[in-house]
Structures are given as C-alpha cells and as structure tokens.
Amino acid sequence: MTAVRSILCFFFDVLESSLARFFPAQWNPLLNLGALGFFFYWIIAVSGVYLFIFFDTGVQDAYASVEYMTNDQWYAAGVMRSLHRYASDGLVVVMFLHLLRQFGLDHYRGVRWFSWVTGVVIIGMVYVSGITGYWLVWDRLAQYVAIVSTEWLDRLSLFGEPIARNFLHPGAIEDRFFTLMVFIHIAVPLILLIFLWIHLQRVTRPRINPPRGLAAGVFASMLVLSLVHPAVSQGPANLAQVPESLGLDWFYLPLFPLLERMPTAVTWGGAAILTLLFVAIPWLPPMCRLQPATVDLDNCNGCIRCFNDCPYDAITMVERTDGLPFERQPIVDPSLCTSCGICAGSCPTSMPFRVGSKLSAGIDLPDASMAELRTSLHAAAAHLKGDRRVIIFGCEPCLPQLLVTNETVATVPVRCIGQLPPAFIDYALTKGFADCIVVAGCAENSCYYRFGVQWTNGRLGRTRDPYLRKRVSDDQVRVIWAGRHGRRNLQHLLLKIDADLEEQKNRKARKNDRVVAERSKSHA
Ligand code: HEM
C-alpha cells in the first residue's frame, strides 16, 4: 500500500507541477478535482433537463427524438446532448483522479473512512446513471449495452423471469420497460446528489465550486468540443440483428467486452471482491491512530476560535458546565477528530511565555501537546550556534523533506502547520533562540489537514485570530509552502536567509562604526 501511495504521490506531484506552469495556483485542476466533479454534475443536470423536454420516452420514438435533437436542432438540443455526454465523461475522469489523489495523499484512513466509503457508493451510482443513459438513445450501442447488462444481471437469477428476454426479438421490448429505464436514469442521479451531500458531511467548508476562471475555461472547452465533435447515435437499434462493429464509450463501458465474454465467477466475483476491497481500504494496514484533541476547561474562555478553525467539524460549542463565568465550552467528538492540532494552534491559551506555570492549552493534543512543542523548541534552540541561526517550524506530512539540521538550522515538527500558534514565533525570537524563523508546510491548496496553510497565512498576515504580534517584523519570519517535493526551494530560501542575515549584520556593523566615528569626531 505504502509503495502504491508513493508512486501515486510522485505521479500527482509531477502532474501538478507541470500544470502549475499553465494555471495560476488556485486554478490548478488537480487541486480542484472534487469541485470540478460538482461542476460537471450541474452541467449534466441542466443539459439533461433540456434534453428531457424533447425526448420521447416510448421505445418506438426514442431514437427519432434523439435524432431530431442532434440533427434538426443541432445548435441547441444537439449542443446540450454533447455537453451532457462530455460532462458525464469528465465526471468519470475527475472522480477517479480525485479518488487516486485522496488515496495517494493518505486521505482515507481514520475518521476520513466516511468520505471514502460514501465515495465508493458514489462510483456505483455514477456508473448506473451513465450506463442507463446509453440505453435511452436506443441506437445500436444502446442495444448492445442493454443486452450485455441484462444478461449479466440475469446471471444472478434475481428476477422471476430473465430480463434479457425483453431483447429477444424486435417486438419483445415494451414501452413500460423502457420507461422504467428512463425513470432509473433520472432517479439515480438525484439520489447521487444526496450521496454527494452525505459525502461531505464530515468536512467543514468543502470546496464544491471551482474558481470562476477554471469553470469558465472548462465549460468553454466542452462547448468547443461539442461543436467540433458532436455526440451522435450509431444507427437505430434492430433486435433482429447483432451489431457488428460499435464505437464504445471508454469512460463508462470499458468492461462491457469482458462482461460479455468472461464467466460469471470472474465478472460477479471480481466485482464483489473489488467492491469489498475498496470499502475496506481505510481499515487495511498500516494503521495509525492518533489521539484526538482534548479540552481543558480550566484554560478555556469559550472564545470559539477552535470551533471556527476545525477542518473536520469535530468541535461543538455547548453551554458551560463548570460554573466559570463564560457562556460556552467546546466538546470534541473523537470519532470526527483527525488529531491535526489546528484547534490548539488557534487557542489563545497556547502561550509559551507562561514559563513559571505548566503550559496547558484550553484544547490540545495529548500525544503532541503545546508543552511538548515548547520543549522541542528549547531543545532545537540549544543546538544552534552563531549569529545566523534559523528555526524551521515544519509540518509532519512534509517533514522528511523539510528536515534540515546543522549548526545554524534546526527543525521543530508540528502535526500540521496550523497547530503552530503565532505566539511560538514571537517567543522564539523574543527569547533570542533564533535570528530568523521559517514556517514551512504543504503546498498551498494541498494542505494534508485541509486548512492549516490557509489559517496560518491569515494568522501571520494578521487577518485571522490569533494574530502574530506586530513587534515581529516581516523579515524575521519567512513562509514557504514547499510541499513534499520542495526541498530544493527550502534550501534556496535558507541560502537567501543566510545572505540576508549576513547583510543585516554588516549593515549593523557599518552603522556602529559610523556612530563610533561620529562620537570620536565630536570628542576631538
Ligand atoms: C462525483 C464524485 C465525487 C465528488 C464530486 C467528490 C467531491 C468531493 C469534495 C468536494 C470533497 C471536499 C474536498 C475539500 O474541500 O477538501 C471531497 C472529499 C473527499 N472525497 Fe470525494 N468526491 C467524489 C468521489 C469520491 C470518491 C469516489 C472517493 C473515494 C472512494 C472520494 C473520497 C473522498 C475523501 C476521502 C475525501 C475527504 C478528503 C479529506 O478529508 O481531506 N470521493 N470529495
């Protein structure tokens, strides 16, 4: 599993950086796969409603009505048909890329099992919707799809009579059966929408809309494709004849030739094993269960920052129970907590300056607490020498890449960069532990815990609580969203910081020399 994930990660990193040359950071399609899935869904829904106005649901007239739309009304219904087709294909592409990316990024274990398992159900629904869509055209491809899929279903003997009988001869198929297919083709996508909603129940503020520019670009490309290469039918269905050659849709129907030829044990057995395997993936080793966040009411004033910042909806604010004069208190649902520590990073009581008392935050990770973070910071500072010392606060998911230790550079790991309270940066600089602080984490838009990078940008930019104190100047803190493959960028940044610190030191020395010279001149 780990090897497969590493290969996938490498593949996506290469693809992501190649696309980054053509798209602005926020528009990179690979960082918007889920949102693009929704976008394709809406195009399918709107074009589907338009097509339904002209579609004849009777088996005798369905083909003719589709032909009318494609040829006579090519400029409107024809374009809608093509958009419907290409958006459906696009949905399959982004869905599988999204799945592979979530898998590669290790975004499926622990509490994320919920999004994963509902995702597996979504795959099934997308396919049922797409395959039944092909039936409705009632051309030769529809005939092939109908026969192969009903024969495959009949192999389970679920129905009293084999449903493939409907396609034995030209008069066999009834309008009622055909209308049932139309109903399934409309009902399943509607249920799919409900499942998409369920899919996102455990993530806060999911990004379901792609950036406008990306959406416009994707839509324009599909429109051009629809005009240049419109979707067409493959001749009317004729149950008296077996279609000789057909153009298959490789997005929805790639397994149909196998369904036709392989024995039941292979096709149904394979489908069952693959589905079970997919559902079970979140529970397969290597397992890693981190301890969920816990609340310490003695240090909580009910400010709701942790509630606002949690990326997984794991915190609820409830009425105060301990008699202290505050309205609310947070409670953490351990089954939803990913142990990212972002809540601790936002808590005003994550204050390293409290040297006399034990550092105990209102909300904290038992296995990676604020007190331990302060101890790691002290240990890192103790190793540093010279007057160009740098401390890197780096997030665990990227740490193998960010780990730099020598006489002048030390790395302090945090679970997610969002776990770092800005007060720690202030503390490290005020106490003289370092001459510059580097804050390093996942690539922007690609945070392992979803909002760590975003919230940190806000905190350091002093637009989101808790703010970095004003006494910390911008050149004392450098931010790098290096990601898993950003070691070279980090090295460049460290060289730049070293040169800047050297320059600062020289400037200071020159200034001191000037002051001394002026003083001695005035004494003379
Ligand atoms: C049409 C299909 C799908 C759509 C439109 C879709 C959409 C989304 C969106 C919008 C998010 C939230 C992303 C964010 O804001 O961080 C998400 C999360 C997620 N999706 Fe999907 N999804 C689809 C299919 C799937 C499939 C097939 C799987 C896997 C079997 C899957 C697994 C996940 C997981 C694990 C997350 C949680 C990621 C995290 O916790 O950071 N999705 N999906």
Ligand code: SF4
């Ligand atoms: S550790 Fe992360 S997921 Fe858990 S409560 Fe805190 S912010 Fe939410």
Ligand code: SF4
């Ligand atoms: S951020 Fe800290 S003080 Fe504020 S509600 Fe959460 S635990 Fe309490």
